[in-house]
Every structure is written in C-alpha cells, then in structure tokens.
Amino acid sequence: MEIRLNRKEFLDELSPMQGIVERKTTIPVLSHLLLTAREDKLHLAATDLDVSLTSWCDAEVKREGGIAVQAKKLVEIIRSLTGEEVLLTQEESRELTIRAGRSRFKIHGLSPDDFPTLPAVDDGGNVPIPFADFRRMIGKILFAVSAEESRFQLNGALLKLKAGAVEMVATDGHRLALVESRLEGGTGDDAVLVPRKALQELTRLEGEGKLEYRRGEHHLSFRLGRRELICRILEGTFPDYERVIAKDNDKKLLFERKTLSEAVQRVALLTGDRARAVRLQFAPEQMVISAANPDLGEATEEVGCDYDGPEFKVGINPDYLSHFLSAVDTERIRLELKDENTQCVAYPFEGQDIRYLCVIMPMRI
Amino acid sequence: MDCFYAAVHMRDDPALRGRPVVIGGRPEGRGVIAAASYEARAFGVHSAMPSSRAVRLCPDLVFIPPDFRRYSRESEKIFAIYREITPLVQAVSIDEAYLDVTEHLGAWGTATAVAKEIRRRVRDERGLTVSVGVGPNRLIAKIASDFHKPDGLTVVPPQKVQAFLDPLPVRRLHGVGPATERALADLGVQTVADLRARAREALADRFGLKLGRLLWEFSRGLDDRPVETHRERKSLGTENTYPADLRDLAAMDEELDRMAAEVAAGLARRELATCTVTLKVRYDDFTTLTRSRTFTFPVCSAGPIAAAARDLLRKTDAAARPVRLLGVTASNLLQGQMEQLWLFEEPAARVE
Numbered sequence: 001m002e003i004r005l006n007r008k009e010f011l012d013e014l015s016p017m018q019g020i021v022e023r024k025t026t027i028p029v030l031s032h033l034l035l036t037a038r039e040d041k042l043h044l045a046a047t048d049l050d051v052s053l054t055s056w057c058d059a060e061v062k063r064e065g066g067i068a069v070q071a072k073k074l075v076e077i078i079r080s081l082t083g084e085e086v087l088l089t090q091e092e093s094r095e096l097t098i099r100a101g102r103s104r105f106k107i108h109g110l111s112p113d114d115f116p117t118l119p120a121v122d123d124g125g126n127v128p129i130p131f132a133d134f135r136r137m138i139g140k141i142l143f144a145v146s147a148e149e150s151r152f153q154l155n156g157a158l159l160k161l162k163a164g165a166v167e168m169v170a171t172d173g174h175r176l177a178l179v180e181s182r183l184e185g186g187t188g189d190d191a192v193l194v195p196r197k198a199l200q201e202l203t204r205l206e207g208e209g210k211l212e213y214r215r216g217e218h219h220l221s222f223r224l225g226r227r228e229l230i231c232r233i234l235e236g237t238f239p240d241y242e243r244v245i246a247k248d249n250d251k252k253l254l255f256e257r258k259t260l261s262e263a264v265q266r267v268a269l270l271t272g273d274r275a276r277a278v279r280l281q282f283a284p285e286q287m288v289i290s291a292a293n294p295d296l297g298e299a300t301e302e303v304g305c306d307y308d309g310p311e312f313k314v315g316i317n318p319d320y321l322s323h324f325l326s327a328v329d330t331e332r333i334r335l336e337l338k339d340e341n342t343q344c345v346a347y348p349f350e351g352q353d354i355r356y357l358c359v360i361m362p363m364r365i
Numbered sequence: 366m367d368c369f370y371a372a373v374h375m376r377d378d379p380a381l382r383g384r385p386v387v388i389g390g391r392p393e394g395r396g397v398i399a400a401a402s403y404e405a406r407a408f409g410v411h412s413a414m415p416s417s418r419a420v421r422l423c424p425d426l427v428f429i430p431p432d433f434r435r436y437s438r439e440s441e442k443i444f445a446i447y448r449e450i451t452p453l454v455q456a457v458s459i460d461e462a463y464l465d466v467t468e469h470l471g472a473w474g475t476a477t478a479v480a481k482e483i484r485r486r487v488r489d490e491r492g493l494t495v496s497v498g499v500g501p502n503r504l505i506a507k508i509a510s511d512f513h514k515p516d517g518l519t520v521v522p523p524q525k526v527q528a529f530l531d532p533l534p535v536r537r538l539h540g541v542g543p544a545t546e547r548a549l550a551d552l553g554v555q556t557v558a559d560l561r562a563r564a565r566e567a568l569a570d571r572f573g574l575k576l577g578r579l580l581w582e583f584s585r586g587l588d589d590r591p592v593e594t595h596r597e598r599k600s601l602g603t604e605n606t607y608p609a610d611l612r613d614l615a616a617m618d619e620e621l622d623r624m625a626a627e628v629a630a631g632l633a634r635r636e637l638a639t640c641t642v643t644l645k646v647r648y649d650d651f652t653t654l655t656r657s658r659t660f661t662f663p664v665c666s667a668g669p670i671a672a673a674a675r676d677l678l679r680k681t682d683a684a685a686r687p688v689r690l691l692g693v694t695a696s697n698l699l700q701g702q703m704e705q706l707w708l709f710e711e712p713a714a715r716v717e
Contacts, residue, residue: 150658150676174662174705239709274640275663275699294700317662317705343708361706363662 001037001065001090005057007078007100010086012206013044013055014075016227019201020046020053021071032068034115035088035096037061042088045118046071051198052118055227065090066112077105119230121216127161127190128210131224133181136329137168138199140179140356143323145196146172153236156195161213163189165354169241175320176241177327180355190215193238198222198231205229245359246343249336253282254306254349257333261325263301267291268318270299277363281313282337291318314340315365321346324358340364366443367494367515369460370400373439374429376492385410386427392416397605399431403515415608436460437634439491446486450479455592463503465592477520484518501526504588508537526586531558538583540576548572560584601631602643602694610649610687617683617691618675624693625671631695638663638699642670644677645692653690656680659697662705669704670695 014033022030025048034045042059045052067090078086081100089097098105138157146154157170167180192215202211205224212223215233222229267278270291281288287305292298314337324346325333332349346358366372370388375381385405390396396416408423420426440459447454453465466479473479480497487495494516498509501523508530509519521529535557536546548571554560561584569577582588603624611617621644632639640660647653656677664670674693 148661171708174708176708244708272699274661274697275638275701275703277663277703315703341706359708361708363703363705364665365701365703 001035001061001067001088001096002063003037003042003059003061003088005042005059005086005088007081007084007086009057010042011075011078013057013226014071014078016201016204016206017044017046017053017055017071018075019204020048020051022048023072029068029110029114029116031070031072032110032115033071033074034066034068034112036066036112037064037088039064045115047116047118048197049116050195051201051229051231053201053227053229054118063090067094067096067109068112068115069096069107069109073107077107119216119219119232121214121219121221121230125214127213129166129183129213131205131207131209131211133183134166134211135203135205137166137179137181137353138203140327140353141168141170141177142196142199142203143327144170144172144175144177144358145199147196148172153193153234153238156193156234157199158238158241159190159192159194161190167355169238171239171241174317174361176244176359177324178241178245178355178357178359179353181353192220193234193236194220195231195234198229202229244343245357246336246338246345249338249343249345251282251309251312251337252307253287253335253337255287255303255333255335257325257328257331260303260305260333261322263289263303264318264321264325267299267301268322270296271318272296276317276319277315277365278318279313279315279365281311282307282309283311284308312337312339314344315363316344316360317363320358320360324360327358328356366460367496368400368402369440369493370431370436371402371405371429372493373436375402381427381429384427385423385425386429387416387419388429388431389419390416390430391428392420397608417608433630439493443487443491443493443495446490447483450483453592453594455594463506463592477518480518480520484516502586502588503590503592504539504583505529505586507539508533511537530584530586531556531561533557535560535584538580539588540579540583545572545576545580557584598635598637598698600643600694600696601628601635601637601639601698602692602696603627603631604645604690604692604694606647606690607688610689611691612687614678614684617678617688620691621674621678621693622667622671624691625674626667628670628693628695629665629667632665632698633702636700636702637695638665638701638703639670639695640664640697640699641695642673642677643692643694643696644674644681645690645694646678646681646683646688647690648682649687649689651689654681660705663699663703665702665704669707 017033025031030048036043040061041056043056045054077098081103083101087099094109096107096109141157145157154172157168160167165180166183169178205227207224214221218233220231220233267289270293272293278289278291287303288300290300328348330348330351334347334349336345340362344360348356371386386402387398387405388400389398398412398414398419400412401410410419410422436459447462447464451464451466451469455463466476473482476499480499484495484497487493496510496514496517498506499520500506500509505521505526509521512519535541535549565581568580640663641657643655643657645655658673
C-alpha cells in the first residue's frame with residue numbers, strides 16, 4: 001500500500017475502533033486493526049469476533065494493499081503526530097511505514113489474511129432510527145444490563161421495534177430499566193437481544209441523522225454514515241418483564257432529582273464495597289436516608305419530598321438508585337413503593353418518553 | 366461441656382438417664398452420629414460414626430434427632446455465666462471456651478477457685494456438668510480440661526507444666542494431627558518428652574519454620590496465643606462424608622439444599638451475610654476440588670446459597686463420578702443479615 005490521507009480524518013475514524021478491540025486477548029490479531037487501501041479509500045475494521053466496526057476515510061491511493069496493525073500503537077502514533085497529512089506505505093508486506101512532517105515510524109503488522117472475516121448482514125429491510133434518540137435511549141437502560149457471565153441471556157438489552165415506537169429493556173435480575181420512545185416514521189415489529197458491548201460502542205459513535213438497522217439471521221447491523229457496527233445476536237430467552245413492573249404500589253413520592261441524587265451518593269460513602277445498602281425511611285414530606293457500616297460508622301441525611309402516606313422503611317442498594325437518577329433527564333422523579341420486600345418503581349416526572357421506568361428490588365436489611 | 370447435646374436431652378428427660386443415647390439420624394437412613402452419651406461410648410459408639418454401624422455395636426441405642434436451636438439457646442445461657450466471671454471469653458465451639466481470668470480473679474482469689482465456681486454455677490443453674498482445665502496458657506488449659514472427663518477439674522500450676530506434659534502422647538498437643546503424629550512417630554517421637562529432646566533446627570527442617578517452632582514451644586509448655594474474644598470469622602460452612610458414595614445428582618442436590626439451609630442458619634445465628642459460596646467435592650478416589658461463586662451483592666438465605674451450590678456442582682464431574690464428600694461454605698462474610706432480593710423468582714426455584 002502507498003497512500004496519503006488527512007490525519008485528523010484518519011484519527012476520527014480510528015477513535016471509535018479502540019473500544020471494539022480486545023485489550024486482553026489470547027488471539028493476537030484481535031488486538032489489531034485491519035487497514036485496506038482500495039480505490040480511493042482506506043478501509044478500517046476492528047472486531048472481537050462478537051462485535052465488529054468498519055469505516056473508511058478518503059485517501060489518495062497510489063498502490064493498493066492491506067495490513068493488520070496493533071490498534072493501540074497506531075492510535076497513539078497518529079494522535080501524537082503533527083501536520084495535516086499522513087503517508088502510509090508498505091515496503092514489505094508485514095510492515096507499515098507512517099510518515100508525517102519530519103517523523104517516520106515503521107511498525108510491524110500481521111497479514112490481512114490472518115484477520116477474521118467479518119460477518120455480512122444481508123441487505124434486508126432497513127429500519128431508519130434517529131441516532132440521537134437511539135443513543136439517548138441506550139443511556140437510559142445500559143446500567144441495568146447484567147455483567148454476570150453466568151446469566152448470559154441478561155448480558156444484553158431487549159430491543160423491540162414497534163410501529164411508531166422503539167422499546168429497550170435491560171435487567172440484571174435485581175433491577176430493570178425500560179424505555180419506550182416514539183420513533184418518527186418507524187415501522188417494524190421485531191424483538192432482539194443486543195449484547196452489552198454493542199450498545200456501549202453504539203453510544204460512542206458520533207454523528208447526526210439516521211441509524212440504519214438491519215437484522216440478519218445471526219447478526220445485527222447498525223450503520224451510521226460511513227460506520228457500520230455489526231454484532232452477534234444474543235441467544236436466549238429474556239424474562240417476562242412486564243409482570244415485574246408493579247402496578248399496585250400505593251406509596252407515591254415525588255423528589256427533586258438532583259437533591260435526591262446527591263444525598264444518596266453522600267450517604268452511600270458509608271456503605272461497604274459489598275454491603276451496598278442504605279435505608280430509606282419515609283414519613284410525610286420527608287425521607288431519611290441512612291447507612292451504617294460496622295467498620296466505618298454511620299451517615300444520615302434528610303431529603304424533602306412530596307408524600308403524605310404512612311411511615312415505612314426499605315433497604316436498597318444506593319448504586320441502583322444512583323444509576324437511575326443519573327440516567328433520567330427530568331427535574332423531578334417519582335418513586336412508587338409498597339413494602340420493604342417488593343419492588344420499588346422509579347419514574348421520571350413529566351418526561352418525554354412514552355414510558356421510562358426503573359424497577360428496583362429492595363435489599364433485606 | 367460433657368457430651369453436650371446428649372446431656373441436654375438427658376437433663377430434660379429423666380427416662381434417658383443411664384441409657385446409651387445418641388444424637389443423630391436414624392440407622393435406617395444414611396444418618397451419622399452427632400453426639401453420644403458416655404453410656405453409649407462404653408459400647409464403642411462415637412460421633413461421626415454412621416448410625417447403622419452404631420446400632421450394630423449397641424442394639425439398645427436410643428436415637429434422638431438433633432435439635433440445634435435448643436443446643437444453641439442452652440449454649441448462650443452457659444456462655445452468659447462465663448461472661449459474668451470474665452469478659453475475656455473465647456468461644457471455640459458451641460460447648461467449648463477459653464476464659465482468661467488473670468485479671469478477673471475477684472473475690473475467689475485463685476484460678477482454681479474460679480474454676481470451681483464455674484462448675485458449681487453451671488451445675489446449679491443449668492443442670493449440666495462441665496469439665497475445666499486450669500493452666501498458665503491455652504495449650505495447657507485445653508489439655509487439662511480433657512484430662513478428667515466427665516465432670517472433672519484438672520489444675521496444672523506453672524511449676525508442674527513440664528511434668529504434666531512429658532508423659533503425654535504428642536497427639537495431645539494443639540496442632541498435632543494424624544499426619545504430624547505419623548511423621549513424628551517415624552522420627553521415633555511418641556511422647557512430649559521425646560519431642561522436647563529434639564533440637565529446634567531439626568524440627569524446623571522436618572516440619573517447616575512455623576510448625577517446627579510451634580512443636581518446640583508446645584513441648585515446653587510455651588504458648589503465647591491470647592484468649593481472643595472477637596476473632597473475626599472468615600468463613601462458615603459444613604461438609605459431610607457419606608458412608609455410601611453418592612451417584613445421583615438429585616440426591617446431591619438434596620444434600621446441597623440441606624447444607625445450604627444449615628449455612629444460612631449459621632449466618633442467621635451470627636447475624637452475618639455472605640458474598641461467596643464455595644462447593645467442595647471429593648470423589649471416590651479422594652481427589653478433592655472446590656468451586657466458588659462470588660456475588661456482587663450479599664445474600665444470607667438458603668435459596669440463593671443452594672442455587673449457587675447446585676450451579677457449581679454442575680461445573681464438576683459429579684454427574685459422572687461417585688462422590689464421597691460434599692461441602693458448602695460461605696465466605697466473604699459481612700456483618701448484619703442482609704440480602705439483595707430477586708426481581709424474578711428466587712434462584713433456587715430456577716434450578717430444575
């Protein structure tokens with residue numbers, strides 16, 4: 001290969017690739033990016049075998065060619081260089097020379113043949129989804145996706161495309177987040193499990209406009225402009241979540257989101273790493289958050305709220321509450337509870353979504 | 366305490382007195398003896414013996430199912446007596462404790478008088494006998510307490526320690542188990558006096574620095590371990606060796622459920638929760654392995670502990686190889702009973 005391209009443009013396409021590349025992998029080529037110069041473009045690809053990202057930048061191609069190079073080093077080099085232009089040349093098949101200004105790097109690479117073949121998602125029906133809305137929705141549920149490997153069917157979120165709406169649901173077995181938003185011009189009737197990493201990397205894609213969604217037999221494709229993220233569909237049965245969204249919680253409380261969020265985080269300072277539990281004591285117009293830790297001590301904070309029901313208390317993981325409070329975008333939020341053994345449901349107050357809620361199971365303390 | 370479990374039943378039921386009584390599962394099942402009265406011991410029956418074997422040794426054996434809550438309550442009352450005498454009480458088990466009375470001799474004046482007072486109060490107030498050993502440290506007190514059982518009092522004053530220890534078999538020393546006993550026997554060491562004749566370096570060479578030093582010190586009656594009143598518990602578990610190997614996953618699951626319930630009860634008694642569940646499996650060829658699961662949240666009830674143990678069992682060869690021992694242990698313990706509740710069904714119900 002022998003090409004000339006804009007350094008800034010190159011770096012912009014390299015950046016989202018970093019998250020895809022496996023940092024600790026036993027397969028060396030997976031820590032590499034595939035660079036292919038063809039016609040008037042430099043094509044880039046990264047994969048961890050489950051999630052892949054491809055993109056391209058314009059290039060002045062004098063000689064076509066391809067090489068797989070270590071992703072982290074390449075990004076560091078391109079970022080550290082100065083000047084507008086970068087020259088990439090391959091004098092030998094397993095070496096890439098990078099020139100910019102007065103700098104010259106010659107880095108070892110691997111044969112493009114060693115790079116895994118990326119799955120293709122056949123051009124079926126494209127569903128256009130406004131990317132900004134989609135990204136905002138992911139941010140509202142991503143925290144509830146399970147990180148526990150033993151519960152693989154929860155290691156992703158359920159994506160449901162409805163007529164005129166999109167719904168996303170995630171749960172780790174202790175809490176659940178659900179968001180449903182109007183989807184302008186949306187059609188379709190599809191439900192699929194999208195792995196956690198794909199969701200995470202989707203939120204890192206920059207860009208305006210429509211995300212084109214396509215579903216293949218085993219893979220999903222999300223295309224935004226020149227970038228395409230392909231992921232394996234998570235197999236498994238998602239639990240029957242509608243039934244755990246409590247409808248008959250009679251104790252309803254209204255809070256200022258920021259006040260509550262800050263108080264929860266303060267009191268949580270006195271909970272242990274594993275004994276993550278705060279006690280919420282409710283009384284008319286007031287809630288007291290408290291934490292006690294045998295090694296550290298105790299903390300309490302009073303938070304004003306709109307409530308006129310009976311006094312009661314409940315134990316809860318403060319992180320579960322905080323995650324929702326950070327994700328929700330309204331000034332005020334509503335908590336609905338019944339007792340200390342059944343689910344608490346948190347809602348935004350006057351939000352823009354059709355539905356947004358977070359169900360949290362209490363902690364028995 | 367002397368034959369604690371059996372003694373509690375025999376105290377409350379005069380009809381049992383003088384009879385060979387054991388606490389444990391019925392001989393028809395796979396039960397094991399948990400405790401035996403002195404009358405039963407006379408027939409050669411002892412704890413950890415399969416019930417079926419015990420009944421062959423003593424056909425008139427009276428079987429009583431264990432009632433651990435009752436023993437636990439009785440133990441609390443006896444420990445309360447100890448704590449009135451000195452705050453420095455180290456519980457070793459439900460019926461065994463070290464008391465440091467050095468600074469708490471009070472009106473009694475001597476450790477021997479304190480020991481007599483303990484025995485009198487336990488007898489008068491609880492109707493049970495306790496054997497007490499008095500010594501300058503834990504090592505000696507423990508050996509002395511076992512010296513005259515049941516209902517005994519053995520006092521070993523500092524100047525008599527060596528004479529007391531010398532003729533004893535080394536096995537009596539804390540830290541000398543069957544393996545060390547055999548290794549010592551190979552060196553021609555049978556009694557504490559034999560052990561004392563060995564050079565410190567020679568013991569360290571053979572047994573390593575730590576155990577070597579311990580053996581050297583213990584053979585001289587030296588022991589500086591303090592009476593620890595609040596040693597933090599690192600784990601809590603139970604295990605069982607089966608007289609007949611288990612070959613059936615369903616039977617193993619049942620055992621895991623039972624052990625999980627026992628662990629959960631232990632956590633409840635001590636007001637603890639756990640984050641890590643460990644399963645121990647020993648196959649018929651004695652290869653032993655452990656598998657653990659660590660939660661990011663605390664649990665304390667039997668359901669999730671059992672579910673984790675069952676899941677872990679499926680990561681072993683238990684389905685294909687006969688199993689002679691199973692164990693369930695909770696570690697990563699947290700103070701306070703707490704448990705993150707499940708949104709969908711409890712995990713125990715999820716396992717088929």
